[in-house]
Amino acid sequence: MSAGIDSTRGQDPPARSRIRIESDTPVPQTGITGPSVNGHRITAPEVVFDSQDVSIFYGAKQALAGVTLRIRSGQITALIGPSGCGKTTFLRSLNRMNDSVPSFRIEGQILYHGHDIYGGNVDQVEVRRRIGMVFQKPNPFPKSIYDNVAWAPRNLGLKSELDDRVEKALRGAALWDEVKDRLKDSALGLSGGQQQRLCIARAIAIEPSVLLLDEPASALDPIATGAIEELMHSLKGRFTIVIVTHNMQQAARVADRTAFFSLEMSGEKPTGALIEFDDTETIFGRPRDPRTRDYVTGRFG
Amino acid sequence: MSAGIPDPAAPLTPTGNLRRRQVFSKMTEYSATIAAVIAVAVLVIVVFSVIQRGASALSLDFVFTAAPTGIGPELLGTAVIVGLGMVIAMPLGVLIALFLTEYAGNRAAGPIRLTLDLMNGIPSIIIGLFIFGLLVDHKQQSGLAGSVGLAIIMLPLIARGSQEVLLLVPSSIREASDALGVARWRSVLGIIVPSALGGIVTATVLAVARAAGETAPLIFASSLGDPSKFSLNPLEALPNVPVRIFTLSEEGNPEGFAQAWGMSLVLISLILFASLGARALLARSKRKMAG
Numbered sequence: 001m002s003a004g005i006d007s008t009r010g011q012d013p014p015a016r017s018r019i020r021i022e023s024d025t026p027v028p029q030t031g032i033t034g035p036s037v038n039g040h041r042i043t044a045p046e047v048v049f050d051s052q053d054v055s056i057f058y059g060a061k062q063a064l065a066g067v068t069l070r071i072r073s074g075q076i077t078a079l080i081g082p083s084g085c086g087k088t089t090f091l092r093s094l095n096r097m098n099d100s101v102p103s104f105r106i107e108g109q110i111l112y113h114g115h116d117i118y119g120g121n122v123d124q125v126e127v128r129r130r131i132g133m134v135f136q137k138p139n140p141f142p143k144s145i146y147d148n149v150a151w152a153p154r155n156l157g158l159k160s161e162l163d164d165r166v167e168k169a170l171r172g173a174a175l176w177d178e179v180k181d182r183l184k185d186s187a188l189g190l191s192g193g194q195q196q197r198l199c200i201a202r203a204i205a206i207e208p209s210v211l212l213l214d215e216p217a218s219a220l221d222p223i224a225t226g227a228i229e230e231l232m233h234s235l236k237g238r239f240t241i242v243i244v245t246h247n248m249q250q251a252a253r254v255a256d257r258t259a260f261f262s263l264e265m266s267g268e269k270p271t272g273a274l275i276e277f278d279d280t281e282t283i284f285g286r287p288r289d290p291r292t293r294d295y296v297t298g299r300f301g
Numbered sequence: 302m303s304a305g306i307p308d309p310a311a312p313l314t315p316t317g318n319l320r321r322r323q324v325f326s327k328m329t330e331y332s333a334t335i336a337a338v339i340a341v342a343v344l345v346i347v348v349f350s351v352i353q354r355g356a357s358a359l360s361l362d363f364v365f366t367a368a369p370t371g372i373g374p375e376l377l378g379t380a381v382i383v384g385l386g387m388v389i390a391m392p393l394g395v396l397i398a399l400f401l402t403e404y405a406g407n408r409a410a411g412p413i414r415l416t417l418d419l420m421n422g423i424p425s426i427i428i429g430l431f432i433f434g435l436l437v438d439h440k441q442q443s444g445l446a447g448s449v450g451l452a453i454i455m456l457p458l459i460a461r462g463s464q465e466v467l468l469l470v471p472s473s474i475r476e477a478s479d480a481l482g483v484a485r486w487r488s489v490l491g492i493i494v495p496s497a498l499g500g501i502v503t504a505t506v507l508a509v510a511r512a513a514g515e516t517a518p519l520i521f522a523s524s525l526g527d528p529s530k531f532s533l534n535p536l537e538a539l540p541n542v543p544v545r546i547f548t549l550s551e552e553g554n555p556e557g558f559a560q561a562w563g564m565s566l567v568l569i570s571l572i573l574f575a576s577l578g579a580r581a582l583l584a585r586s587k588r589k590m591a592g
């Protein structure tokens with residue numbers, strides 16, 4: 001796999017848009033040092049998602065145009081930008097959650113570890129089994145706390161030591177201490193913040209490689225938001241995380257890399273586009289693009 | 302004052318045509334209330350007259366022994382026929398509802414919904430005739446033929462009722478289970494059906510309550526049962542409550558009338574209890590779904 005990085009380097013697909021693509025300078029190390037290949041040390045973590053010139057349409061409406069970016073293993077990548085610029089759309093196309101939208105259409109390619117996610121022999125159920133998702137609004141099942149976490153492992157054949165798995169997932173989601181005495185109670189009795197952490201526990205219980213989070217804290221109060229952020233830090237490294245957030249401080253606090261999306265006029269209609277993708281410090285400190293600078297300094301709109 | 306804009310400092314009493322609108326609003330409210338009262342009154346009058354005339358016939362013997370003293374075989378026969386009908390109609394109805402809500406696109410769902418609604422409107426005498434031609438003519442009457450007839454009556458009620466509660470299951474829950482990489486049918490069986498179970502059971506009970514009193518199909522399919530013999534065999538004609546009420550009231554014999562009223566009371570009580578129980582169950586499961 002690591003050799004694949006070298007071979008794709010410098011072969012970025014021709015960018016149709018004037019958008020600046022991810023810089024090819026190696027990203028700073030995040031503690032993961034790859035093996036040496038042909039005497040070269042591979043310093044950047046493996047590419048998990050390679051989105052190549054992706055455009056997304058809902059019927060006649062184009063929601064996203066020409067998104068090219070790479071998401072690397074073990075990192076937290078934040079997607080920020082104004083409302084309606086296609087962050088959710090892009091996130092949901094990473095695990096094919098948009099397939100259920102009848103008018104959805106995608107152009108370009110999204111490679112997951114080199115495999116085309118929308119390839120002909122790809123099974124969408126398998127995609128989601130490896131790429132988990134947590135939604136904007138907590139959506140626990142109307143079941144007990146325990147069953148919320150245990151349901152998917154049970155159905156995926158991960159039945160051995162189920163109790164341990166549930167406990168581990170709930171600990172991983174920093175919820176265990178609050179619910180360990182009432183695992184049999186309905187999940188609907190939990191507070192919003194607890195429900196969202198339960199949804200995270202449910203997602204990590206099947207040990208996906210990637211976690212997609214769509215504004216996981218937007219419906220929560222500041223304390224619950226803080227808990228979710230701490231959780232992000234603790235999950236870092238174990239999962240590759242892509243998080244959509246409208247909260248820029250949150251992105252600055254949790255993300256290694258940040259992608260700024262915005263609405264651009266393409267012809268008559270505003271269409272979502274990737275403006276800049278770089279290290280979080282660069283995006284918030286010295287962004288290259290004036291549009292990014294305006295947005296992160298609050299001069300947007 | 303110009304063009305209906307009230308003086309901001311005027312007292313907050315009605316201005317313009319608000320008085321007229323208030324009168325109209327009151328009239329609407331009163332007519333609606335009267336209509337509701339009439340509906341309740343009809344139910345009360347029916348139940349009351351059935352109680353008045355049927356109560357004197359009621360006794361343990363009446364419920365548990367066979368003719369001429371009791372109606373035990375009819376109650377048993379109705380239970381067998383309706384129960385079998387439910388066993389046929391419930392799985393089919395729930396599967397149809399699941400197809401409509403979980404699998405069919407709008408293009409397939411529309412015609413099926415229409416079919417169910419038309420089916421619901423078929424007069425039961427025609428269903429009876431159909432069953433007679435299909436299962437009884439040139440063969441013999443049977444409880445099973447009656448069950449099939451009642452199943453045809455129950456099917457659209459169960460399918461439509463289940464569909465409605467399945468639609469109440471929030472789509473966010475479907476998304477949640479999809480996002481876990483579990484095959485759709487497992488989500489349907491493990492998450493969606495259990496979330497809607499209360500409503501599905503309710504729809505079934507209401508359909509059963511409706512079918513339990515249906516007479517027309519049974520006149521064709523199971524009218525020759527022997528009311529002096531308890532029987533569980535659905536392959537022969539089974540005595541049953543609705544047909545017996547019908548034949549007894551045709552006979553013009555005062556004792557028969559009393560028995561018919563007694564049976565009516567038993568039947569109507571069972572149906573009322575079943576319906577009320579089902580409603581309570583539905584309310585509970587809706588509350589559970591809402592958290």
Ligand SMILES: Nc1ncnc2c1ncn2[C@@H]1O[C@H](COP(=O)(O)OP(=O)(O)O)[C@@H](O)[C@H]1O
Pocket residue numbers: 058061063081082083084085086087088089090101272
């Ligand atoms: N299911 C859908 N059908 C049609 N249009 C959609 C759908 N989902 C999103 N859109 C449109 O796509 C654009 C991007 O939306 P979205 O990805 O939700 O933006 P964001 O998450 O950045 O706020 C919006 O204009 C929105 O109206």
Ligand SMILES: [Mg+2]
Pocket residue numbers: 087088089
């Ligand atoms: Mg969004």
